[in-house]
Amino acid sequence: MDVSKDLVAASATPLVLALLAEGDSYGYAILKRVSKLSRGQLQWTDGMLYPVLHRLERLGFVAARWEASESGRRRKYYRITRQGRAQLATQRRQWQVVNATLRGIWSDVSSPMRHGMAPLLPGS
Amino acid sequence: MVAFANGGTLEEQISEWRTYLRRHQPIHVQDVEELESHLRDQVAALVDAGLAADEAFLVAMKRMGNLDALSREFAREHSVRLWKQLVVAPDAAGELSRPAFVESIIMVSLAAAAALAIKVPELFGYHLWGDGQEVYARNLSLFVLPLLTGYFSWKRRLDKIVCLWLVLPFAAAAVFANVFPFMPGSHTEGLTALHVPIALWLAVGVAYVGGRWRIGSGRMDFVRFSGELFIYYVLIALGGGVLTLFTGIMFGAIGLDVRWLAQFWLLPCGAMGAVIVGAWLVEAKQNVIENIAPVLTRVFTPLFTAVLLGFLATMAWTGSGIDVKREVLIGFDLLLVVVLGMLLYAVSARDPLARPDAFDALQLLLVVSALVVDAVALVAVAARISEFGFSANRVAALGENLILFVNLAWSAWLYARFLSRRGSFAALEQWQTAYLPVYSAWAALVVVLFPPLFGYA
Numbered sequence A: 001m002d003v004s005k006d007l008v009a010a011s012a013t014p015l016v017l018a019l020l021a022e023g024d025s026y027g028y029a030i031l032k033r034v035s036k037l038s039r040g041q042l043q044w045t046d047g048m049l050y051p052v053l054h055r056l057e058r059l060g061f062v063a064a065r066w067e068a069s070e071s072g073r074r075r076k077y078y079r080i081t082r083q084g085r086a087q088l089a090t091q092r093r094q095w096q097v098v099n100a101t102l103r104g105i106w107s108d109v110s111s112p113m114r115h116g117m118a119p120l121l122p123g124s
Numbered sequence B: 001m002v003a004f005a006n007g008g009t010l011e012e013q014i015s016e017w018r019t020y021l022r023r024h025q026p027i028h029v030q031d032v033e034e035l036e037s038h039l040r041d042q043v044a045a046l047v048d049a050g051l052a053a054d055e056a057f058l059v060a061m062k063r064m065g066n067l068d069a070l071s072r073e074f075a076r077e078h079s080v081r082l083w084k085q086l087v088v089a090p091d092a093a094g095e096l097s098r099p100a101f102v103e104s105i106i107m108v109s110l111a112a113a114a115a116l117a118i119k120v121p122e123l124f125g126y127h128l129w130g131d132g133q134e135v136y137a138r139n140l141s142l143f144v145l146p147l148l149t150g151y152f153s154w155k156r157r158l159d160k161i162v163c164l165w166l167v168l169p170f171a172a173a174a175v176f177a178n179v180f181p182f183m184p185g186s187h188t189e190g191l192t193a194l195h196v197p198i199a200l201w202l203a204v205g206v207a208y209v210g211g212r213w214r215i216g217s218g219r220m221d222f223v224r225f226s227g228e229l230f231i232y233y234v235l236i237a238l239g240g241g242v243l244t245l246f247t248g249i250m251f252g253a254i255g256l257d258v259r260w261l262a263q264f265w266l267l268p269c270g271a272m273g274a275v276i277v278g279a280w281l282v283e284a285k286q287n288v289i290e291n292i293a294p295v296l297t298r299v300f301t302p303l304f305t306a307v308l309l310g311f312l313a314t315m316a317w318t319g320s321g322i323d324v325k326r327e328v329l330i331g332f333d334l335l336l337v338v339v340l341g342m343l344l345y346a347v348s349a350r351d352p353l354a355r356p357d358a359f360d361a362l363q364l365l366l367v368v369s370a371l372v373v374d375a376v377a378l379v380a381v382a383a384r385i386s387e388f389g390f391s392a393n394r395v396a397a398l399g400e401n402l403i404l405f406v407n408l409a410w411s412a413w414l415y416a417r418f419l420s421r422r423g424s425f426a427a428l429e430q431w432q433t434a435y436l437p438v439y440s441a442w443a444a445l446v447v448v449l450f451p452p453l454f455g456y457a
Helices: A005-022 A027-037 A046-059 A082-108 B010-022 B029-048 B053-064 B067-077 B081-088 B100-117 B133-155 B160-179 B187-208 B216-253 B259-285 B292-318 B328-349 B358-388 B392-419 B425-453
Strands: A062-068 A074-080
Touching: A005 A027, A005 A046, A005 A062, A005 A074, A005 A082, A027 A046, A027 A074, A027 B029, A046 A062, A046 A074, A046 A082, A046 B029, A046 B053, A046 B067, A074 A082, A074 B029, B010 B029, B010 B053, B029 B053, B100 B133, B100 B259, B133 B160, B133 B187, B133 B259, B160 B187, B160 B425, B187 B216, B187 B392, B187 B425, B216 B259, B216 B292, B216 B328, B216 B425, B292 B328, B292 B358, B328 B358, B328 B392, B328 B425, B358 B392, B392 B425
Parallel strands: none
Antiparallel strands: A062 A074
């Protein structure tokens, strides 16, 4: 199932920040992790991750550094900043509100969906 | 989506992809490196999963997404970059390039050296605005062009033998500009002052292309560089003018007259230093913003064509001939220089493989109308040249006119062949780049032969 573009875009920031909160990482690894966590259902166009990372860097939520990898190639690693963690906490509260609201409605209308959408949302 | 379908090894495919990406302005060298690192990780993972290298590359490419859309995304995020990078000059591209801060230091020192060099003759009693005026005029380019050549020799890591050869033209220029016993206020002296820089510009070019002078594309790069440097120089000069103005006003407000500062320091030192700074800026930003000279060409080609055609039509309509004054040739030389400049910058910015379009036809029209106007002027001048006599100025102007006329006439022919699909655009490009040394050779001739030939008058 494809998650709509808008939803992907909206969830990108909390997802990236949450993943970086687990530990420093680089673009390719972040994408792998997202794909694995969503069981392949959350597909990003690979290239589009980088403008997002750069935006977060500009906003001061993440910091970047270049490091040589095992293969000798340089890789750009990203680290979440304190500001980023604060932002993550805010976003998390917002998503929880959305999530809780949707859950409330969906349990009321006795699940019109045969296979749920809820597990896709972070924080659940 | 761009097709990378011409096979080749994985490395070739990746390098082709990289080149394509680099052409996108908002994606910077470092971003390309980051994306390439991603692409390689992806390819490696897919190969591990059992795909062949070329299949893996295609899949990884597809997952990376449409490059044009990606480029737009980067542009949205980094719109300020285009301007910010003007001075920062990141260049992680080639291993050959020097660290940016070292280059900045070298640039500042060279600019300072050029600014000081112009004050050196004062130590020997020659004054820029006084009795040393002629000395300054003849040697003006020698204060800065050797330093500019040095900058490029350093930057391109020219080998020592080429560097030694490059000393030669400057030494020769220094000799020929200074040994002749010019008469006070003579025309040949003015010609020398005018032609030394043109002759020496070729030496700068050899250093600029880093010894690739025999390759046409290297020369074309030098043409581009020259145009951009000119534009930057004019902009810096404007800024300098504003600075001078404010200095004057502010010190005037506290009752001090600082005209001497502007006249003896700001103007001459700034004029020299700006050449180096301008060259450095062109180097620093060549990947960042689209070149300006071709854009100006696009704007002014239709306008100049309209003026020239209007001029011809008016002349035919009213039947009035050109009023041949003594120095009328200089004006038409300048016209040809401008038209040639527009042709050169149109050529330099054009994709040689693209099909001819309306702008090409317009360009041809411009060249042909300039040729017709010039021919009319030449006929008028020729009819009365015996009356005027062959002074140094007139022979020089006539020679230049001839050189430009030959260039433009042959260019028009090649352009016409290209438009009628019987020739390639590359032929025109080759002709232009091959012709470059002719200008310098003629300028050198004027510097070396004219003063004795015309009795230093």
